[in-house]
Amino acid sequence: MCRGGLSACPRPSSLPSVAPPPPRSGRRYAGVRLQSMSAPVSMWHDVSKRGRAPVGSRTMPVTCSALPPPGETPPSPVEVPSTSLPIEVQHLAEEWMSLDPVDNSRREIEQLLQEGRHDELMQRLGQRLEFGTAGLRGVMGAGYNRMNHLVVQQTAQGLLRYLQQVSPEQLASGGIVIGNDARYHSTEFAHITAAVFLEADVHVHLFPSVVPTPFVA
Numbered sequence: 001m002c003r004g005g006l007s008a009c010p011r012p013s014s015l016p017s018v019a020p021p022p023p024r025s026g027r028r029y030a031g032v033r034l035q036s037m038s039a040p041v042s043m044w045h046d047v048s049k050r051g052r053a054p055v056g057s058r059t060m061p062v063t064c065s066a067l068p069p070p071g072e073t074p075p076s077p078v079e080v081p082s083t084s085l086p087i088e089v090q091h092l093a094e095e096w097m098s099l100d101p102v103d104n105s106r107r108e109i110e111q112l113l114q115e116g117r118h119d120e121l122m123q124r125l126g127q128r129l130e131f132g133t134a135g136l137r138g139v140m141g142a143g144y145n146r147m148n149h150l151v152v153q154q155t156a157q158g159l160l161r162y163l164q165q166v167s168p169e170q171l172a173s174g175g176i177v178i179g180n181d182a183r184y185h186s187t188e189f190a191h192i193t194a195a196v197f198l199e200a201d202v203h204v205h206l207f208p209s210v211v212p213t214p215f216v217a
Helices: 087-099 103-114 118-125 149-166 168-174 186-199
Strands: 007-009 046-050 059-061 063-067 127-129 176-178 204-206
Touching: 087 103, 087 118, 103 118, 127 149, 149 168, 149 186, 176 186, 186 204
Parallel strands: 176 204
Antiparallel strands: 007 204, 046 063, 059 127
16 A cells, blocks of 8 residues: 555554554654644544534534543533523534634634624534535634534544445554645645544554645545
8 A cells, every 4th residue: 555655654652442543753754743732632532423414514403522541531511601592502602612722713713702603603613514525624723613622532533443444454454544735734634644543553654745636635
C-alpha cells in the first residue's frame, strides 16, 4: 500500500483504550514532525453523534454524548447563564464548550451567548455538517455545523467505526491513507484524523507533504 511519496506511520506503543492523545512534539509520522497541541484531554474524548437528515440535506440534527477514557472523570458541563435563553440552546452551548479544546472557537460561542443571538447558536449547534459530493465542507468556525477541530475528530471517529463494520479485514491488513492539501488547517485536520485511527491500532499511511486530492484518491 506504500507507494512513491507515501510512507507508513508507526503504531504508538501505548495509548489509552478509548480516546486518542494529541500528537506529541518530536514524534515523526511518515517523516513529518508533529507539533504538540495545546489541547485538554477532552478534545480526544470519544464523542458520538447520532441523527437523521432529509434526503439531499447537507446538515443533520445533533444529539451529543461524551465517553471519557477508562478511569478518567468526564468533563464537567460548562454552565451557561440561562437568562432568557431557550433551554435547547443552553444545553447545546454547554455541551459544546465542555468539549471544544480551542479557546478561540469557545469564545465565539460565548460571544454569541452574550449578544443573545439564539438563532445563530441554533444554526451552528443544532445541526451538523454532512458529507456531500465534495466531502465534508463548510465555513470555518465554532459549532457542529462548521469546520473545526472537534467536528473533524468526531467525523474521523464515525468513519473509523463505519470501516470497522463494513471492511474490518481490509482495514486491518491495509490500513488507511491520509493526505491533505494547502487549505487552512488542513494539516492539523490530517493529524487529528491520523491520531483517531492510530488509537484504534489501524496502520496509517500519511503523505509527508501537501498533495493534490487525486493523489490520495
